[in-house]
Each structure stands twice: as structure tokens, then as C-alpha cells.
Amino acid sequence: MSYVVIKNSSNIEIIEEENFSADKREEYLHKLIEGTPQIILKDIAERDVKTLASHLRLPSGGELDLLLVDSSGSLTIVELKRGKGHREAIAQLLDYASDLQQMDENEIFNSGKTQFNSLEEVFRSFYGNGEEYSYEEFRQNFLKSIKDPMKIQLVLASYIIGDDTKRLVEWLRNFGINILCVEFEYYKSEDKEIFVPKLLDIGDIKKASSKKTLTETQKKYLRFFSEILSRFKEIEEGATERRATCDNWLQIPTGFGPIHFEWLFRGREPNKMLEVGLHFEDVNEMLNQKLLEYFKSKEEGLRKEIMDIKFGKLGSKWRKIYVEKLVGSLDNALNDENIKEWAVMMMVKFYEVFKKRGEIDKAIQIVKSSI
Template sequence: MSLIGFRREDDEIEYLEEVAYSEEHLEDDLHEVIHSDPRLVMGTLTTRENVILGSKPQLPTGKEPDLLVCDKRGTLTTIEFKRDRSPRSAVTQLFDYASSVARLDQDEFFDLTDYESLTELYEAFDRGEDAEFDIDDFEREFTEGVESPQLMLVAYTITDDVRRMTRWLRDAHDLKINCVEFDYYEKDNAEMFVPTIIGADETQEIKEREESPKRQMYRRFFGEVLGRFKDELSGVTSKSAGGDSWLTIPTGHTDVELVWHFKGDPGDKELHVVMNFQFDDRKRNEELLETVLSSIDNRSLDVPEEIHSEEYGSSGYTRLFIGREVGRLDDALDDEELKAWGVDRMAEFHEQLTPVLDEELR
């Protein structure tokens, strides 16, 4: 029996006690929890936005996968839930679902989902920081995902035999299959789900081997820059570089982030160092942007470039940023001055601007 303690403002520590989820809940309850917010199980595999494509859609075989999930890059994940222990037959179920989905053409697939077309699905995501990933890129990733989706088994306890089977499938056959085991805590009216993704590192390695040359270049560039940043400001982030055209650095506040971001056409790119304000409240984003901009002169920010600011996306988000010309992406890989610039400016933003956020948002 384990406990999670949390401290309130009066310094009193309260505890949530781990209990067996299956004693009081049905499988449908777990289904509903994940359906309401798939980040609970998808968060370790991708930091991108996810949407539910369908809940128990009926495949031509008559079988019904618990959830179909898609992220903003078109990656498809098929999820199966077991409220208690994970039987080996659940892995076979996932194979059955994947083989059935792979037989569908695009129109047949969308007949099973809550979306009418690929275009509607593509437009369901906010493309603010991902504008260069166009619908053709999305369709390519999505088509590959239908042919070979990620598979996920979620259960209160993942048994040893299932762990062994899924590890072998990842290692020997490059199958993107993961298990999610969760601890469940409750006290009074409070519940806490603590998920553990099993096999996330191996799945990431499989994805990296499948990446396009462009994504490999992004991963290589940001890997070098991120490593230098960690040397300069240790303890700020533990994340690793991905194959996207941007990489976020935490500020300590959920709705504000720092970002390195390549912008522009393939032969005319710029590298931006950005601070994004992404509250649901448009006015709050505008006010916080103005507060941070006003503080810059007082803090003697060591950034000689012009600082730009703007509203972006359709959700009322705001940002400030500086930029440096790059040219072609492969030029950036050999540009040591660019890498040093990116690290120095990001470190300056983090050291000088996050204290302003702490003051405003504490």
C-alpha cells in the first residue's frame, strides 16, 4: 500500500491512499476517464495535441476497439482497456483491431469516426507552431498510421507475461506497442491516476528509425542545442529532442513556454527564440505579454536583436520572439555560430523572463 502526500497552503500534508481500482469501478469508467482527456495515457509518447477519433467504433469484423486516437501529426493509436489485470488475449485483440483497420480505405475509415474527412481532422488541430506541417504531410503520416497504428493496452496491472510479449514485439519486430499501468489513489471525493508507460523508449527508437530525412535533421540540430543548453542551465529540463521543427523549454508555468522554432520556406528559414502565452483567456495572454515586454528594459536583457510580438493562432494566444536568418535547414547543422546564438538567447530569456512570470503568476 503506497501513499501520495500533498501540501496545501497552510502547510498541512494530506494523503491519498492507493486502492485497487477494480474493486469499485467498471471498465467503462476507465474508458470514460481516458476519453475525457487522452493525455493521461498519451503524454509520455507524444507531447502533441490528441483528439478522439472514435469510441468503440464497429469495425467490419464486428470488433470494437475501445478508443481510436490521433495526434496533430496524424499518428494513429488504437487503445484497449482492462480495469484489472491485463490478459494475454488483450494483445491478440489489439492485433485483430490493427489488421482490420489496415484493410480500410480512407473513406471507409472516416465512416467509423466522428470526423467526415481527413481535411476536417487536420483542421481540428491548432496549427500555430506547426504551420509548415501541411495537409499533405499530415495525410502521409495518417496513411502510414492506418496501415500500421500504434497499439496501447491500459490496465491497473500489466502482468509479467504481457510485458515480456510486448517487449519482444518491439525489439524483434519494430512493432509500436505499449502498455500503460496505472496506480489509483483516492480520498474523500479526490481521485488520482498515476500512469506508467511501459516501452516508451523502445517505441521512440522505432519512430526515429522511421523518420524522414527532414525530421532527422531537426532531431540532430535540437539534440546538439539542447545538450549545450542543459550544460549551461542544468535542472531546467530533462526532455530530449524530437523530430519536429520546434522544441519547447519549460518555464515552470503550464500555459507559458519557451520555444526554439524554425520558421519559413525550405530554402529561406529563420530560427526563432520564442516565449508563448497560451491561456484560455485571450485578455490574460495580451496582458501578460505586455507585462513581460515592459519588464525587458528594466532587466537589461542582453538581446541585441529586435524583439517582436504578436497574437497567433485562433485561440487568442500571444508571443514575443527574436529571429536569426538560417537559409537551408542542412546549413543549420554545420552553423556553430547559429547553435551558440540559440543557446545564449534561450538561456537569457529563461534567466531574465521567468522571474517576471513567477512574480505575476505565483
């Protein structure tokens, strides 16, 4: 039996692993993940994720557990098993995916099971009235997810995933089916529950994802971020082992999970902007706001280091400290050495001011003690 050790000041608590299915019903796990889908998707989704529908009734009469949507508009179907995840659960996932793809946008939002009234309301819940991502791109990704079998993501989450199930999932991946398994360990004491999710076969998943065909825009993002990330790593050795991505943003970790540095393209050509900033993307909006207010109180000193620094919102619940530059288009960013130099040196400055001087550590300690 495995265990976890929790140290709080001078107190040490040892909590042993328990069988989650021994005294928990499936609905308990359902409600837990419905409220905080990041519990099982932290290693899968780099974007923010929300529950779109719970117990959604499908045309055939079946009922999927959870339908999730991320901030790009892409969908994930989740099947939950409190005990051992069997091959029958994989068959259910495939059946639900094929059934969902018989529905259209209106049928989903008129089902009475969604937590939003429209797709545009979902979009606004992520971005408010900002321009970080266009609604049309968001909607196109959503529509692809409910029409293209290769675009929707399937996730089986269970206390234990059987070996026969793993083999079946691996075989399906070879045919381009985007299906993943999340197993979790469960620990319980008198007043605590600890879940330790683990994405299975993540090495194979990363290999599969690297085979995706990229659009011309994605190729441009990948080229730009590959170059500036390489330059940043040469200056700040050991800051990150991450590789460039084909998204319109790239994160640099701070060591505090949802708090990170980020390069971000936003807006449309010919008025596209490039941001460099520190983002607070915790699920707790109050924590994000308090951290922003903490640094806002130090604005005068920060402006001596970073002259054009700004403070603002990112979507509906996240916050950011950033600088921005008008780049016009992705091609301009790729071909203009001054833009790339600006992007690298501003990230170096943010990293130095906030990370290397320990300002993020101080802010978190002070803010968390006040909440």
C-alpha cells in the same frame, strides 16, 4: 497499501490507494480518457493528442475503444481494461490494428463515430491557419498509420498489467510492433480521485525508438538541434538533461509541465522560419490565453530585454511569446554560424528573462488565482 500525501497550505490529507475496478465500470475509464487522452499518453506523446473516434466499428464487426491522433497525423489505438490487463487484450489490439488497416480515410470519417468531419478539420483543430506544419505532411503520416503495420501505435491501459502480458508485449516489440503498456495507480477520498499513470519498460521503449530509420530531413533537424542544444547547455548548466530530437522543434522545460521554451522551425523552403519562444500548451485554453495576456501587459519592459518579441497563437488553443528569423532552408540553418549563434543566444535570453528571474512562477500564481 500505498498512499499519497496532499499538502494544501497548512492542511495535510492522506489518501490511500484503492482498487479501481472494485466500483468503476470500464465505460467510466473510457469516458475519462476519451476526454483527456493525455492522462495515459503524457510519457508517450510529445505532441498534442486528440480523440479521433470512440467505439469505432471495424470491417470485421469488432469495435476498438479509442482511436487517437497526434498533431503530426500519427494514429494510436487504445484498449482499456479497468482491472487486470491480460494477453487477450494484446490479441485484441493486434486484431483491431489489422482490421483498421483494411479501412481508408473516407471509411473512417464516414463511420459516424469520429469527432471530426474530415482529416483537414482535424489538422485545423491543431494548427488553425498557421504554417507550423504542412497539411500534406500531416496527411501522409495519417495514411502511413492506417496502411503500414509498423507506423501505428498500440496502447494497452489497465489498472494492473500482468507479467505474462508484459513478456508478450516485449516480444512483439522485438519485431518492430509499436506496442506500449500503461499501468495506473488509483487513489480516492471523499471528494477527490487521483490517477497516477506509469509507462512500463520505458527504458526499452527508448532503445527501440532510437533504432528507427530517419529521413534526410529528420537527420538535418537532429544535427542542428544537437549542436545548438550542446551550446545552450554549456551556458545554462543544469537547465535540462534532454537530448536533441529529429522533429522540427525542441523543448526546454520550465518546471511547469505544459509551459516550456521551444526552438521551432515552421513554414516551407525557401521561406522557412526559425522561432525561439516560450509556449503555453496547457489543455485549458483559458489558462494559456490568460498567461499570454499577463505577459502582454508587460510588453514595454520585455521589449527592452528582447527587442523583436511577438505574442501569438500556436494552433487552435496554445499561445506563444516568441522571436523569429528567416533562415530559408534547413541547409542554410546548418551551414550559417550566425543563425546557430542567434538561436542559442535568444534561448539564453528567454531563459534568463522568464525562468531565472522567476517571471513564470509569478505569472502562474497570479493567473491561476484569477481563474
